[in-house]
Amino acid sequence: MTPDEFKQAGYRMVDTITEYMRTVESMPVTPKTKPGDVLDALPISPPENPESWDAIHTDLDSIITPNLTHWQHPGFFAYFSCNASAPAILAEIAAAGLNVNGMLWSTSPAATELETRMLDWCAQLFDLPKAFISNHQNNLGRRGGGVIQSTASEATLVALLAAQERHRDLNNPQTGVLVTSDQAHSSVIKAAMIAGLAQGPDDQSRVRLVRTHPDGSMNLDELARTIDAIHAENKSIIMLSATAGTTGTGGIDDTPAVRDTLDRAHETGHWPGWLHLDAAWAGVAAVCPEHRGVLAGARVADSVCINPHKWLLTNFDCDLMWTRDSGAIIRALSITPEYLRNKQSDANAVIDYRDWQIPLGRRFRALKLWFVIRHYGLQGLRAHIRCHLEWAEWFAQQAQADDRFELICPRSLGLVCFRLKHAPDAHDPNPALLESINQSGKVFLSHTAAPKDGRFTIRFVTGATATEFKHVAGAWSIIKDAASSLANLG
Amino acid sequence: MTPDEFKQAGYRMVDTITEYMRTVESMPVTPKTKPGDVLDALPISPPENPESWDAIHTDLDSIITPNLTHWQHPGFFAYFSCNASAPAILAEIAAAGLNVNGMLWSTSPAATELETRMLDWCAQLFDLPKAFISNHQNNLGRRGGGVIQSTASEATLVALLAAQERHRDLNNPQTGVLVTSDQAHSSVIKAAMIAGLAQGPDDQSRVRLVRTHPDGSMNLDELARTIDAIHAENKSIIMLSATAGTTGTGGIDDTPAVRDTLDRAHETGHWPGWLHLDAAWAGVAAVCPEHRGVLAGARVADSVCINPHKWLLTNFDCDLMWTRDSGAIIRALSITPEYLRNKQSDANAVIDYRDWQIPLGRRFRALKLWFVIRHYGLQGLRAHIRCHLEWAEWFAQQAQADDRFELICPRSLGLVCFRLKHAPDAHDPNPALLESINQSGKVFLSHTAAPKDGRFTIRFVTGATATEFKHVAGAWSIIKDAASSLANLG
Numbered sequence: 001m002t003p004d005e006f007k008q009a010g011y012r013m014v015d016t017i018t019e020y021m022r023t024v025e026s027m028p029v030t031p032k033t034k035p036g037d038v039l040d041a042l043p044i045s046p047p048e049n050p051e052s053w054d055a056i057h058t059d060l061d062s063i064i065t066p067n068l069t070h071w072q073h074p075g076f077f078a079y080f081s082c083n084a085s086a087p088a089i090l091a092e093i094a095a096a097g098l099n100v101n102g103m104l105w106s107t108s109p110a111a112t113e114l115e116t117r118m119l120d121w122c123a124q125l126f127d128l129p130k131a132f133i134s135n136h137q138n139n140l141g142r143r144g145g146g147v148i149q150s151t152a153s154e155a156t157l158v159a160l161l162a163a164q165e166r167h168r169d170l171n172n173p174q175t176g177v178l179v180t181s182d183q184a185h186s187s188v189i190k191a192a193m194i195a196g197l198a199q200g201p202d203d204q205s206r207v208r209l210v211r212t213h214p215d216g217s218m219n220l221d222e223l224a225r226t227i228d229a230i231h232a233e234n235k236s237i238i239m240l241s242a243t244a245g246t247t248g249t250g251g252i253d254d255t256p257a258v259r260d261t262l263d264r265a266h267e268t269g270h271w272p273g274w275l276h277l278d279a280a281w282a283g284v285a286a287v288c289p290e291h292r293g294v295l296a297g298a299r300v301a302d303s304v305c306i307n308p309h310k311w312l313l314t315n316f317d318c319d320l321m322w323t324r325d326s327g328a329i330i331r332a333l334s335i336t337p338e339y340l341r342n343k344q345s346d347a348n349a350v351i352d353y354r355d356w357q358i359p360l361g362r363r364f365r366a367l368k369l370w371f372v373i374r375h376y377g378l379q380g381l382r383a384h385i386r387c388h389l390e391w392a393e394w395f396a397q398q399a400q401a402d403d404r405f406e407l408i409c410p411r412s413l414g415l416v417c418f419r420l421k422h423a424p425d426a427h428d429p430n431p432a433l434l435e436s437i438n439q440s441g442k443v444f445l446s447h448t449a450a451p452k453d454g455r456f457t458i459r460f461v462t463g464a465t466a467t468e469f470k471h472v473a474g475a476w477s478i479i480k481d482a483a484s485s486l487a488n489l490g
Numbered sequence: 491m492t493p494d495e496f497k498q499a500g501y502r503m504v505d506t507i508t509e510y511m512r513t514v515e516s517m518p519v520t521p522k523t524k525p526g527d528v529l530d531a532l533p534i535s536p537p538e539n540p541e542s543w544d545a546i547h548t549d550l551d552s553i554i555t556p557n558l559t560h561w562q563h564p565g566f567f568a569y570f571s572c573n574a575s576a577p578a579i580l581a582e583i584a585a586a587g588l589n590v591n592g593m594l595w596s597t598s599p600a601a602t603e604l605e606t607r608m609l610d611w612c613a614q615l616f617d618l619p620k621a622f623i624s625n626h627q628n629n630l631g632r633r634g635g636g637v638i639q640s641t642a643s644e645a646t647l648v649a650l651l652a653a654q655e656r657h658r659d660l661n662n663p664q665t666g667v668l669v670t671s672d673q674a675h676s677s678v679i680k681a682a683m684i685a686g687l688a689q690g691p692d693d694q695s696r697v698r699l700v701r702t703h704p705d706g707s708m709n710l711d712e713l714a715r716t717i718d719a720i721h722a723e724n725k726s727i728i729m730l731s732a733t734a735g736t737t738g739t740g741g742i743d744d745t746p747a748v749r750d751t752l753d754r755a756h757e758t759g760h761w762p763g764w765l766h767l768d769a770a771w772a773g774v775a776a777v778c779p780e781h782r783g784v785l786a787g788a789r790v791a792d793s794v795c796i797n798p799h800k801w802l803l804t805n806f807d808c809d810l811m812w813t814r815d816s817g818a819i820i821r822a823l824s825i826t827p828e829y830l831r832n833k834q835s836d837a838n839a840v841i842d843y844r845d846w847q848i849p850l851g852r853r854f855r856a857l858k859l860w861f862v863i864r865h866y867g868l869q870g871l872r873a874h875i876r877c878h879l880e881w882a883e884w885f886a887q888q889a890q891a892d893d894r895f896e897l898i899c900p901r902s903l904g905l906v907c908f909r910l911k912h913a914p915d916a917h918d919p920n921p922a923l924l925e926s927i928n929q930s931g932k933v934f935l936s937h938t939a940a941p942k943d944g945r946f947t948i949r950f951v952t953g954a955t956a957t958e959f960k961h962v963a964g965a966w967s968i969i970k971d972a973a974s975s976l977a978n979l980g
């Protein structure tokens with residue numbers, strides 16, 4: 001394909017995306033696809049000869065798009081959002097065209113240095129402590145910094161590996177365990193499985209799950225008991241992963257108090273452990289000064305992660321991870337064969353982000369942040385978050401005002417967890433309610449188990465870029481109507 | 491930004507990329523950037539107010555592009571290439587616009603099923619055994635399948651975790667070790683560090699590096715000795731990672747013979763270990779029937795990975811990983827909180843690729859493969875590979891015919907490893923030669939240490955999408971001239 005042919009095909013693809021932006025609202029949020037439908041529509045074998053762009057475009061429109069779950073639909077209120085935005089898409093076009101591999105500073109200086117600057121910008125945006133600024137040296141001689149990881153799962157794994165490194169560095173002879181809450185994201189246990197601390201999701205010999213309050217936040221009395229039990233077994237804590245915004249219910253651990261509880265371990269001669277703060281979803285709200293409290297834990301954490309790809313208008317994937325001790329990460333992950341050596345790295349004059357992550361190669365993801373932050377400005381980012389919070393509050397008020405519903409805990413930022421009340425011995429109508437709501441095709445909500453009693457709970461999360469108040473109001477209508485229909489049926 | 495504004499900005503970005511394709515050849519392959527140059531050009535703090543697109547575009551052109559290493563430059567002959575192509579860029583535009591998260595089948599059925607079909611297409615393309623086809627059940631009841639990983643590093647780590655799972659599953663009471671060659675990619679040792687088998691790159695208590703031949707391939711006598719030593723320590727092999735195409739010199743392990751050597755361990759009552767084949771770079775050549783031998787190891791491997799993002803015209807990131815035993819991967823990596831449960835997964839009717847990888851979320855990367863394979867057809871892909879091989883052969887012949895140079899081992903596919911001869915006691919002129927070549931700005935080559943004696947060796951790799959014969963010929967001229975200048979100076 002010549003550059004001119006690419007240009008024509010590029011315009012056409014931009015047209016397709018523009019049309020998708022305009023029309024996604026008219027599509028069902030979730031498709032009616034049955035397992036195998038798409039497979040059956042695709043040839044068994046690859047083509048011997050080149051095919052035309054027309055054929056490819058036609059199939060994209062007819063086979064792929066109708067069988068997607070539309071995460072960019074304004075009625076997408078499930079999981080946490082995965083928000084695209086025009087400037088982020090434009091940056092992805094640029095990144096794809098340049099297609100550089102920024103594994104080392106020397107393999108694309110601008111990719112590395114733009115990333116460094118963006119992490120420092122975002123540290124200011126979220127009012128993180130200075131200790132997280134690139135190369136800021138603390139009084140222990142440790143250097144801070146940030147990096148773009150693919151996902152929070154990888155940030156948690158990298159934090160755990162750094163924590164293990166520090167644990168070893170202290171010549172700690174005790175067996176180390178990972179502590180988190182029973183509402184922490186599944187990726188914390190998955191990190192333990194990957195790092196060899198757990199031989200499966202239920203292996204709790206070196207993973208301890210602290211019980212939580214009904215809102216999903218960690219119970220500190222339980223934490224104190226957990227720590228005592230760990231020490232009684234002559235074990236120590238490698239890492240505690242606290243959460244600002246649990247996936248189920250948006251619970252926010254009182255991380256400063258967690259730190260105090262950990263630090264009391266010093267009195268009994270134990271290393272208090274690395275404190276990681278998983279603020280993947282909720283952390284984004286801290287762009288608004290009135291929500292800085294969400295990240296109070298950052299003041300006392302050794303590492304923290306926040307996902308602009310969830311709620312800050314930045315396309316997937318883009319997880320921001322900061323640490324006060326980049327040295328621990330680098331010692332845990334660095335290995336330098338001759339074929340990667342270069343003058344700037346040898347002189348220790350640059351950051352090589354390959355040493356901060358699991359893979360070696362890396363895409364140019366900092367461009368997205370740069371475009372998004374400059375296009376919206378801090379003002380625009382704050383306005384975006386505030387709208388979603390206002391709409392979620394409105395939704396929570398409706399649910400609370402309707403006698404048929406209950407919130408299982410107070411609204412947490414854009415997340416409202418609610419259910420239909422029902423007699424304790426009656427069949428739980430909530431799974432059927434959720435199915436009925438989603439079958440409308442207008443909205444998509446997901447569910448969780450209530451931290452308190454495990455009961456089926458419906459989650460409603462604002463965050464999709466295209467959502468406006470009318471979509472939230474429309475969702476509430478659909479939910480009310482579905483509840484009424486269900487009551488009439490029952 | 492309205493859809494119409496996006497459309498205009500999208501056209502402009504397509505124009506920018508088109509212009510980049512046209513002009514990249516006129517830029518120096520590697521920039522003269524000094525550490526801090528780009529940081530200094532970027533404001534310390536994010537903007538409070540929105541900025542204009544003009545400002546963003548201007549800065550992209552003036553601050554970022556001139557300070558990149560141009561991996562798409564036709565004179566890029568370093569490392570292994572990281573090849574973009576027009577259809578792959580178009581697919582990235584589509585993927586960015588749709589921005590779906592295919593973590594579960596249900597969160598975007600078409601993303602999952604297109605990926606399944608693409609892995610099956612590629613299995614045919616590379617003539618892999620049927621055991622790797624999705625859901626193909628072998629005589630042990632194990633099911634095959636493939637998945638897109640971000641990088642080969644992650645494929646190797648996932649293979650290691652699956653191997654550990656199988657090792658445990660056999661109730662193997664012996665301590666397990668990882669075996670690979672001393673020329674295997676650094677990511678193999680990094681996987682051991684991440685999985686808790688090694689406490690740093692030099693910790694060889696549970697990692698054994700088998701010595702290699704001068705071409706970088708594994709020495710099988712040394713392997714037999716390594717295995718005996720492992721058994722003598724009452725340890726067993728968790729995984730052996732063989733390489734088809736080492737990063738340094740392109741060495742191809744005789745993997746069928748490796749398998750035989752491993753299997754002999756059965757006679758002494760030891761589990762032979764999981765055999766992973768890292769064919770990240772060289773495997774792509776197997777699209778050509780005459781190069782199928784490169785993947786002979788796939789016939790005997792438990793898992794294999796190949797990177798279209800290196801040499802098959804597919805933008806980064808795109809690593810293809812296949813296994814004969816997807817169950818082992820899923821058991822090693824699956825954890826299902828209530829908030830991810832859904833009917834199709836509960837019914838075991840679908841593939842949820844989140845269980846095949848380290849992160850939870852995932853981009854829609856199968857689109858790239860679909861567009862690339864359909865646009866080029868198998869014919870076009872084969873022609874692409876054959877050109878690069880022909881040019882590399884021409885280059886190798888020139889170097890061999892020039893008395894001043896020596897190849898340190900035979901050409902391996904698109905990779906030629908050469909050096910200036912010099913008297914044993916003289917200063918090695920090759921680092922200076924490489925620096926002089928790269929300072930031309932016309933080409934970029936990298937280096938490695940020779941497997942035999944560790945001496946500085948220059949690597950020349952064909953593979954960049956834009957490269958034509960004239961660029962290879964031009965590179966040879968530059969190298970000859972640089973050698974002459976160096977001789978005149980000395």
